[in-house]
Amino acid sequence: MxxxxxxxxxxxxxxxxxxxxxxxxxxxxxxxxxxxxxxxxxxxRAEARPNGLGELIDSGGQFLCQDMPELMALAKARGKTFVETYIEGEFITHPWMSAEEAERTYQVAMAIRERMNRIEPDDASIAGLTVATWLERQKDTADAKAAFRSMIEGLWCLALDKVPLWYLIDNDRRITNEVFELQYFLRETMxxxxxxxxxxxxxxxxxxxxxxxxxxxxxxxxxxxxxxxxxxxxxxxxxxxxxxxxxxxxxxxxxxxxxxxxxxxSGSVIKILVRYASPFWRERDLCGMVMWRDQAGLFACDASTDADHAALIVFVGGPLALRWHPLDETALRAEVTARLVEALGPQAADILDFSARDWTHDRWSGGAYSxxxxxxxxxxxxxxxxxxxxxxxxxxxxxxxxxxxxxxxxxxxxxxxxxxxxxxxxxxxxxx
Ligand SMILES: Cc1cc2nc3c(=O)[nH]c(=O)nc-3n(C[C@H](O)[C@H](O)[C@H](O)COP(=O)(O)OP(=O)(O)OC[C@H]3O[C@@H](n4cnc5c(N)ncnc54)[C@H](O)[C@@H]3O)c2cc1C
The missing domain is CATH 3.50.50.60 (FAD/NAD(P)-binding domain)
Structure with missing residues (x-):
C-alpha cells in the first residue's frame, strides 16, 4: 500500500x-x-457508450418524466434537450391480441397492483409473504396473474418469489408518477x-x-x-x-x-438499443411498444431521437436476463431479433446496429435497475x-x-x- x-x-x-x-x-x-x-x-448506473454507428447512447438509466421534480429541474438548469418518447399508435402484445384485449389485460394487471398497494406494509396478515405467494392466493384469472407477474418482474427485475410483499408495496408507494415514466429522455444522454x-x-x-x-x-x-x-x-x-x-x-x-x-x-437487466434506418413500425400505426406475454420481463419501446435516428430499446429484465446472461453477443442478437420479427414483422431484422449492455452481476453496481x-x-x-x-x-x-x-x-x-x-x-x- x-x-x-x-x-x-x-x-x-x-x-x-x-x-x-x-x-x-x-x-x-x-x-x-x-x-x-x-x-x-x-x-x-447512468452510463453512455458509443454504439457501432459512433452515436452516444444511454446504456443505463435514461428516462425521466415531469413528475420527477429534482431531475427535471436539474436537466432544465443544465440546458439539456428533452426528447419526447414516441407513443402515438397501437401498443403490441405478443402473442398477438386485439387492442381492446391488450388494454383489458393491462387494466387487470394494474388492478392487481392497486389492490396490492392498498394493503398496509405492516399489516400482520402479510408478514412473511412473498409477492409470489400472495399472488397465488388471489382469485384472478391465470392470464391476469401472468400479466401482473410480467409487469412487476419487468419493472423490478427480480423473481417474485424472492421479493417480500411488504417491500414491494412500500417501494411502489414511493413511485408516485401519474404520467408515463418513459415520457422523456435527454438527447445529450443522462x-x-x-x-x-x-x-x-x-x-x-x-x-x-x-x-x-x-x-x-x-x-x-x-x-x-x-x-x-x-x-x-x-x-x-x-x-x-x-x-x-x-x-x-x-x-x-x-x-x-x-x-x-x-x-x-441486485436485479438483473440487459438493455439493448436496436437502430433501424427508419421507424417502420410507425408506418403501420404502431407506437413501437411491445410486451411479450410468453416471455415475462421482455419489453420494447421506441427510443428514436428523431425520424432519421430510428431505434427501439429492448429491456430484458429479471429471471429472463439471468437466462440470457450466458449468451454471447451473436446468440443474444439472434434471440432478440427473432422476438422482434415475431412481434413487428420481417423489417425488424433489417438492423443497422445492435448494442447490448448486460448489467447482470455488474462489478461496481451489482446489477440493475436496483x-x-x-x-x-x-x-x-x-x-x-x-x-x-x-x-x-x-x-x-x-x-x-x-x-x-x-x-x-x-x-x-x-x-x-x-x-x-x-x-x-x-x-x-x-x-x-
Ligand atoms: C439499464 C438501466 C436502466 C435504467 N433506467 C432508468 C431510467 O430510465 N430512469 C431512471 O430514473 N433510472 C433508471 N435506472 C436506475 C438509475 O440509473 C439508478 O437508480 C441510479 O443511477 C442510481 O444512482 P446511485 O448513485 O444511487 O447508484 P450508482 O449509480 O450505482 O452509483 C454507485 C457508484 O459507486 C461506484 N462504486 C462502487 N463501488 C465502489 C468502491 N468500492 N469505491 C468507489 N466507487 C465505487 C460505482 O462505480 C458507481 O459509480 C436504470 C438503471 C439501469 C442500469
Missing part, C-alpha cells in the same frame, strides 16, 4: 447521482470533501448530466480509485484505496446496499447494520441503513423516500445524506 495520507472533512465513495448530489450539497455548505469513484467515469455535475467538483473527484477498506476510529474515519489513505471526519458510502456490503470494515460494522446491508439482492430486499423479516433494514454508523453514512437511490431505484431517487437520497453529515459536523463544531 502507498504511504500517502490525505485529510479532508468528508470522503464520498461512489460518483453515481447519489454521490454527486451529496457532493454538490457539501460544496454549497462550504464543507471540504473528496469523491472516490471506482470506474473511469462518473454516473454509475450520463452527460452526471458529467456536468462532476465538472463542478473541480479537483475533488478521483476516477479509477476504488475504496477497499473503511476504518472507524475515535477521530473519524480512514478510507483506504490502492492509492493511499484518506483521513476524514465522516464518510458517505454512496453505493447500492449489496455493493456497500462488500467493503472491508474495521472494526466490523455494528451487527444490526451489517445484517441490514446483507438482505439485498437492489431489492429479499428477506421477508428485514422490515427495518432501510431505517437501519439510513441511520448508518456515524461517522460512516450510507445512501443510494434504493433508500430514497421518493422514486427509489430511479435517478430522481438518487438525487434526493444524496441530498438527504449530505444534510445529515452537515448537521453532524455543525453539532461537533459547536460542541468543541
Amino acid at each position: 502507498s504511504s500517502t495520507i490525505e485529510r479532508t472533512d468528508v470522503v464520498i465513495v461512489g460518483a453515481g447521482f447519489t454521490g454527486l448530489s451529496a457532493a454538490l450539497e457539501l460544496k454549497r455548505a462550504g464543507i471540504d470533501f473528496l469523491v472516490l469513484e471506482a470506474r473511469d467515469r462518473v454516473g454509475g 450520463q452527460s448530466l452526471a458529467d456536468d455535475l462532476a465538472g463542478d467538483l473541480a479537483g475533488r473527484l478521483r476516477l479509477g480509485e476504488a475504496a477497499t477498506r473503511i476504518e472507524r476510529g475515535p477521530r473519524g474515519v480512514r478510507v483506504i484505496s490502492a492509492r493511499g489513505v484518506i483521513e476524514a471526519r465522516s464518510a458517505l458510502l454512496a453505493l447500492p446496499p449489496a455493493t456497500a456490503a462488500k467493503l472491508d470494515f474495521a472494526p466490523a460494522l455494528p451487527a444490526e447494520l451489517a445484517k441490514a446491508l446483507s438482505v439485498w439482492e 437492489d431489492l430486499i429479499v428477506d421477508v423479516t428485514a422490515r427495518d433494514a432501510e431505517r437501519t441503513i439510513l441511520a448508518g454508523a456515524p461517522p460512516v453514512y450510507i445512501a443510494a437511490s434504493e433508500v430514497s423516500p421518493s422514486f427509489p431505484g430511479y435517478v430522481e431517487g438518487a438525487i434526493v437520497a444524496g441530498r438527504i445524506a449530505a444534510g445529515k453529515i452537515q448537521s453532524a459536523i455543525a453539532t461537533s463544531a459547536s460542541g468543541s
Whole structure:
C-alpha cells in the first residue's frame, strides 16, 4: 500500500447521482470533501457508450418524466434537450391480441397492483409473504396473474418469489408518477448530466480509485484505496446496499447494520438499443411498444431521437436476463431479433446496429435497475441503513423516500445524506 495520507472533512465513495448530489450539497455548505469513484467515469448506473454507428447512447438509466421534480429541474438548469418518447399508435402484445384485449389485460394487471398497494406494509396478515405467494392466493384469472407477474418482474427485475410483499408495496408507494415514466429522455444522454455535475467538483473527484477498506476510529474515519489513505471526519458510502456490503470494515460494522446491508439482492437487466434506418413500425400505426406475454420481463419501446435516428430499446429484465446472461453477443442478437420479427414483422431484422449492455452481476453496481430486499423479516433494514454508523453514512437511490431505484431517487437520497453529515459536523463544531 502507498504511504500517502490525505485529510479532508468528508470522503464520498461512489460518483453515481447519489454521490454527486451529496457532493454538490457539501460544496454549497462550504464543507471540504473528496469523491472516490471506482470506474473511469462518473454516473454509475447512468452510463453512455458509443454504439457501432459512433452515436452516444444511454446504456443505463435514461428516462425521466415531469413528475420527477429534482431531475427535471436539474436537466432544465443544465440546458439539456428533452426528447419526447414516441407513443402515438397501437401498443403490441405478443402473442398477438386485439387492442381492446391488450388494454383489458393491462387494466387487470394494474388492478392487481392497486389492490396490492392498498394493503398496509405492516399489516400482520402479510408478514412473511412473498409477492409470489400472495399472488397465488388471489382469485384472478391465470392470464391476469401472468400479466401482473410480467409487469412487476419487468419493472423490478427480480423473481417474485424472492421479493417480500411488504417491500414491494412500500417501494411502489414511493413511485408516485401519474404520467408515463418513459415520457422523456435527454438527447445529450443522462450520463452527460452526471458529467456536468462532476465538472463542478473541480479537483475533488478521483476516477479509477476504488475504496477497499473503511476504518472507524475515535477521530473519524480512514478510507483506504490502492492509492493511499484518506483521513476524514465522516464518510458517505454512496453505493447500492449489496455493493456497500462488500467493503472491508474495521472494526466490523455494528451487527444490526451489517445484517441490514446483507438482505439485498441486485436485479438483473440487459438493455439493448436496436437502430433501424427508419421507424417502420410507425408506418403501420404502431407506437413501437411491445410486451411479450410468453416471455415475462421482455419489453420494447421506441427510443428514436428523431425520424432519421430510428431505434427501439429492448429491456430484458429479471429471471429472463439471468437466462440470457450466458449468451454471447451473436446468440443474444439472434434471440432478440427473432422476438422482434415475431412481434413487428420481417423489417425488424433489417438492423443497422445492435448494442447490448448486460448489467447482470455488474462489478461496481451489482446489477440493475436496483437492489431489492429479499428477506421477508428485514422490515427495518432501510431505517437501519439510513441511520448508518456515524461517522460512516450510507445512501443510494434504493433508500430514497421518493422514486427509489430511479435517478430522481438518487438525487434526493444524496441530498438527504449530505444534510445529515452537515448537521453532524455543525453539532461537533459547536460542541468543541
Ligand atoms: C439499464 C438501466 C436502466 C435504467 N433506467 C432508468 C431510467 O430510465 N430512469 C431512471 O430514473 N433510472 C433508471 N435506472 C436506475 C438509475 O440509473 C439508478 O437508480 C441510479 O443511477 C442510481 O444512482 P446511485 O448513485 O444511487 O447508484 P450508482 O449509480 O450505482 O452509483 C454507485 C457508484 O459507486 C461506484 N462504486 C462502487 N463501488 C465502489 C468502491 N468500492 N469505491 C468507489 N466507487 C465505487 C460505482 O462505480 C458507481 O459509480 C436504470 C438503471 C439501469 C442500469
